Amino acid sequence: MATREPQTLSWRAPAVLTRLVFVSVAAAASLANVAVAATLGAKGGLPPTMGTPIMVVGMPKAGTSTIAAYFQCGNVKSSHYQCVGNEYCGVCIDRNVKAGVPPFANCGDYDVYSQLDIMGNCTTKKPLVKRGMPEGTKSGARRGLEPWDVCYMPQVEALEAIHSQFPNATFILNHRQHVDDWIKSVNHWGDLRERFGDCQISGLPAGKGAPGAAGDEQLKAFVAKHVLDVRRFVRQHPSHQLIEVVIDNPSAGRFMESKFNIRGTCWGHENNNKNSIGRRAWHHRPRSLLPRTA
Structure with missing residues (x-):
């Protein structure tokens, strides 16, 4: 008896059906991407377990502008260094702490405060004098702080007061990979290094942290x-x-x-020492959520 090799039956889908299946898969992938985009960066899209407000408690010149732009890109109500109108957050917090009231009373109602400190002149309204940043503000001819300048770091001085008002706040501790890079950034940002040397900060008294090798070591320790x-x-x-x-x-x-359910593409590099801008984060920022500067 003759035997034949078993044959496997094959079936070919009609070309039209193949195209329909391909289109359906592509459409499903597109819908999935839309759903992910809607989840990442949607207003109120922060993880439900995350306490607010979110506060940056690291040092200036360690990405505070980038962090502010990141949350603004994600449609989260955020401040950078200004809280209400032209007033710096550090000035508002300093005044409240001295008055014995909650530190953020009348300091805006933000989900994110990305820079709490102030190191300079907070009275002038001339943009060329202010230079747009509290740690870059220039109030006089000399390098460093003038007697009328304000220097206050709530992230150093007022954590207990912040806890009393916001016991569930989320803290972001921002670093650079190497502290030497942070010092270099401070050195290249106006007279910020001299301001550190003039400022009276817990752990860094006035006269410490000034330019020079000894000051470098004092800043690192601080x-x-x-x-x-x-x-x-x-x-x-x-x-x-x-x-x-x-x-x-x-x-x-x-x-x-x-951590925050906001697209990683919102992360850029703001306010570096060449004054360039992290294009992606800046381009996608929602204008309506920027602090008013009227």
Whole structure:
């Protein structure tokens, strides 16, 4: 008896059906992308377990502009260094703490405060004098602080007061990969280095941190202690969530997306020492959520 090799039956889908299946898969993928985009960066799209407001508690010149632009790109109501009108957040907080009232009373109602400190003249309204940044503000001819300038770092001086008002606030502790890079950025930003040397800060008294090798070591010790102090504070007050971000790490955008549900493409580099702008974050920022400067 003759035997034949078993044959596998084959069936070919009609070309029209193949095209329909391909279109359906492509449409489903497109809808999935739309759903992801709607979830990432939608207003109110922060993780439901995340306490607000979110406050940046690291140092100036460590990505505060980039962080502000990131949240604005994600449609989250955010301030950078101005809280209400032209008033700096640091001035508002300083006044409230001295008056014994909640530190953020009448300081705006933001979901994110990305720069709390003030180091300079907060009275002039001349933009060329202010130069647009509290740590870059120039009030006089000399380098450093003038007697009428304000220097206050709530992230150093007022964590207990902040906790009393916002016991569930989320803290962002922002770093650069290398502290030497941070010092270099401070040195190249106007007279900020001299301001650090003039300012009376807990852990960095006036006269410490001035330009020079000794001042470099004093600044490094100050920053290292501040990082440890913030970590210790959160351990002692576990109602807070602490998120540490290395702002110049290439994966910082993906890391921020994993924590805040805002697209990593919103992460850029604002206000670097060449005054260039992180184009993607700046281009996509929602204008309506920027602090008013009238």
